[in-house]
Amino acid sequence: MIWSLSFDPLVPLWLLAGAGGIALLLAIAALVLRLPAWPLRWLAMALLVLALAGPAIEREDRELLESVVAIVVDESQSQRLAGRADTTVAALAALEQRFEALPGYELRVVRAGRGTAASTEGTALFSTLASSLADVPPERIGGAVLLTDGQVHDIPGKASDLGFTAPVHALVTGTADEIDRRLAIARAPRFGLVNSQQVVTLQLQDQGPAAPSGRVPLTVRRDGEIVTRLQITPGGTIDIPVEIAHGGDNIFEFSAEPLPGELTRLNNQVVVTIEGIRENLRVLLVSGSPHAGERTWRNLLKSDASVDLVHFTILRPPTKQDGTPTNELSLISFPTRELFSVKIDEFDLIIFDRYELRSVLPLLYFDNITRFVRGGGAVLVAVGPDYAYDRSIYRTPLSPVLPAVPTGVVHEEPFRAAISETGARHPVTRGLPGAAATPPAWSRWFRLIDAVVTTGGETLMTGGDGDKPLLVLSREEEGRVAVLLSDHVWLWARGYEGGGPHVPLLRRLAHWLMKEPDLEEEALRLEARGPEVIAERQTIGTSAEDFTLTLPGGETRRLTPVEVSPGLWRATAPAPDLGLYTVDDGTRKALVHVGPPNPREFADVLSTTETLAPLAEATGGAIARLRGEGASPTAIDMPRVVPLRRANDYSGDGWIGFRSTDASMLKGIDRYPLFSGLLGLALLLGAAVLTWYREGR
Structure with missing residues (x-):
């Protein structure tokens, strides 16, 4: 009173x-x-x-009001190493017990250092401390205790930046004899041309008072598969050439051999994601008999900036003798030997548009095309009536790789193209505009070449009475083949009866043939999106197996995917930690790296009292380790807690002090x-x- x-x-x-x-x-x-x-x-x-x-x-x-004391618990990834989490739990319990017996204090326990902020900025404890005390007047703040390993990345430059005048104590987990090995990225490209070599520069560091010396084995993996093994010297850098094998993300893992007795193996590996960029895809378009839709393919391919097109239309076979002088011919001769023998491997895709045998290409060259396909090339055959008769391209050595065998029948009647059950799940034809309607909301076609699909071929579109193949895809060893059994796709391009989705269909088809990763019909993908990782399984099957997700620390989780659209199954899981996540469905594996390439959290994982010592000294606080070398994580040396009205120094031998406020209500x-x-x-x-x-x- x-x-x-x-x-x-x-x-x-x-x-x-x-x-x-x-x-x-x-x-x-x-x-x-x-x-x-x-x-x-x-x-x-x-x-x-x-x-x-x-x-x-x-x-x-x-x-009289209570003094507010904040205990900031560091829950960053480095705090889960070498029993530090157990030490933190024991220290927090001891502090709570001491403050329960100490009247006049309000205790606030806040947890920090985990989540998206830690993923990019390292361990942030003081921003969390400021947020927890934002509603407390400065004269009521009695002090703060940090339970941490000392690796804090947002330490204020001056004590006055704290916003209060009370002691800050740091109780440090870990011991002074720790050692660790760390692999870091010094330089890495973000992009690279497919089939080119890029250079990744790495640096290896052994940290700690008793770290050994000597060369260290280094393993390089691409998309989970080992590509090479090297030797690297700690303290130096090494340039490692890597090959960009495909378009899209090429994920390279670099793993150094563990150091005996080190704190963690998580920072023994780094991940570099290099996006494979294809040079302009080279396409050879060979048009045979002139027809109304001859320019449909040319216009589509010329509109794609990523395609270099070579187009020939065969109008005059070499056997034609019409008496016209050679110097008066406006047509150039078809360079068959150069295209189909010398430079055939320079193309990514060969398209035959209504091609028929007219003695232009010797049969030997079709052997070359077959080898081109089996070696990794692609062929698309868009056929007309010629495919059904004696001069069909099927009557060549190319037939072993063609998945549609003509029966000799040509159907000349109106029909609407439809998506088959397999096509509804295939990324080439899934979700085409207008396909969901019954019948599909696109124009009719008027010609269909009857054929039988061979083993290994997949029918994505049908026509006629609904069971006749229209678009057939197949894989032949390393290459791919597609057959479009009608020459009336141009009706969609011309807008007849409203047209149809010819651009997305033909563009997807061409890019599938050229092995675009996003159009793979059987694929497993993993991507990081915000605080989650998302695993997707693309399949033309009717079901998907459960996923096994492996976290950076080695823990595994079982994920059950859900079908989000035909042929596309998805599962999500939280991504609490930085590092490499791996998903496996038993036959396929996918990887993604969460966080920056060189996360601050793992730049240095050795516990230390040096980083927080200046701030603790400036506020009159103490900094001390909770356990000695070789001690059990739960066997901690906890200081006594002492209340003080005013003091210049709030710590001493075996005790830490906190300010008692004079504020009242x-x-x-x-x-x-x-x-x-x-x-x-x-x-x-x-x-x-x-x-x-x-x-x-």
């Missing part, structure tokens, strides 16, 4: 001041004239002026007026009577 004197004037201040002035003048006059009982006159006038001022005695009922005020009621009247009358009595003697 606090007692005080207050005033509540009964008249305006100017009138009260005037009355006081008059009383003072009368008192001086009585003194000068030496009137009888002049001291009593003074007393009476003073009491009258005081009564007009409304004096009162106030009693404040106040409650006002609960109520009791007011006792001095001149109210009979008491005030009695004082005034008493003074007047006493003055009258003295003057009367």
Whole structure:
């Protein structure tokens, strides 16, 4: 309780001041004239002026507030090494027990260093500390305790930046004899041309007082498969050439042999993702018999900036003898030997558009094309009536790789192309605009070449009465082949009856043939999106196996995928840690790296007291290790907790101190007026009577 004197004037201040002035003048006059009982006159006038001022005695009922102490628990990945988490749990329990027995303190436990902020900026403890104390006045803050390994990346430059004047103590997990090996990326490209070599520069460091020396084996993997093994010297750098094998993400893992007794193996490996960029894809388009849709393929391929197109239209076979002088011919001769023998391997895709045997290509060259396919090339055959008859391209040595065998029948009747059950799950034809309607919302075609699909061929589109193959795809060893059994796709391009999705269909088809990763019909992918990793299984099958997700620390989780669209199955999982995540469905494997290539969290994982020592010293706090070398993680040396009012130093041998606040909260005020009621009247009358009595003697 606090007692005080207050005033509540009964008249305006100017009138009260005037009355006081008059009383003072009368008192001086009585003194000068030496009137009888002049001291009593003074007393009476003073009491009258005081009564007009409304004096009162106030009693404040106040409650002392508790001092707020924050305990910041470091939950970063480095805190889960070598029993540090167990040490932290034991230290937190001991602190909570000590503060329970200590009155006048409010304890706030906050956890920090985990999540997206830690993924990019390292371990951030002081930003979390500031947030936890944002609603507390600075005079109520009694101090803070950091339970950490000392690897903190947002330490204020000055103690004044904390926003309060109270001690900051750091209780450090880990021991001083730790060692660790770390592999870091010094330089790495982000992009590279497919089939080219790029150089990744790595640096290896052995940290700690007893780290050995000597060359260290290094393993290089691409997309999970070992490609080479090298030797690297700690403390130096090495340039490693890597080959970009395919378009899209090429994920390279570099793993150094573990150091005996080291803290963690997580920073023994680094991951570099290099996006494979294809040079302009080279396409050879060979048009045979002229027809209305001859330019459909040419226009589509010429509109794609990533395609270099070589186009020949065969109008004049070499056997034609019409007597025209050679120097008057406007046509160039077809360079068959150069294209189909010398430079055939320079192409990615060969398209035959209504090609028929006209003695232009010797049969030997079709052997070359077959070998081209089996060696990794691609062929697309868009056929017309010629495919059904004697001069069909199927009657060449190319037939062993063609997945559609003509029956000799040509259907000349209107039909609508439809997506087959397999096609609904295949990325080439899945989700084509208009395909969901019944019948599909695109125009009719009027010609279909009847054929039988061979073993290994997949029918993605059908026509005729609904069961006849229209678009057939197949894989032939390392290469790919597609057959489009109609020459009326140009009706979609011309907008007949509203047209159809010829651009997405033909573009997807061409890019599937050229092995675009996003169009693989059987694939497993893993990507990081925000705080999650997303695993996707693309399949033309009707089901997908469960996934096994491996986290950076080696823990595994079982994921059950859900079909989100035909042929596409997906599962998500939280990604709490930095590093390499791997998903496996039993036959395929996919990888993704979460976080920056060289995360600050693993730049140095050795526990230290040096980083926080300047701040602890500036605030009068202490910094100490919780356990000695070789001690059990739960066998900690916990200091005593001592409350202090004011001090320059809040730590000592075996103890840490916290400031006790003087702040209080006002609960109520009791007011006792001095001149109210009979008491005030009695004082005034008493003074007047006493003055009258003295003057009367």
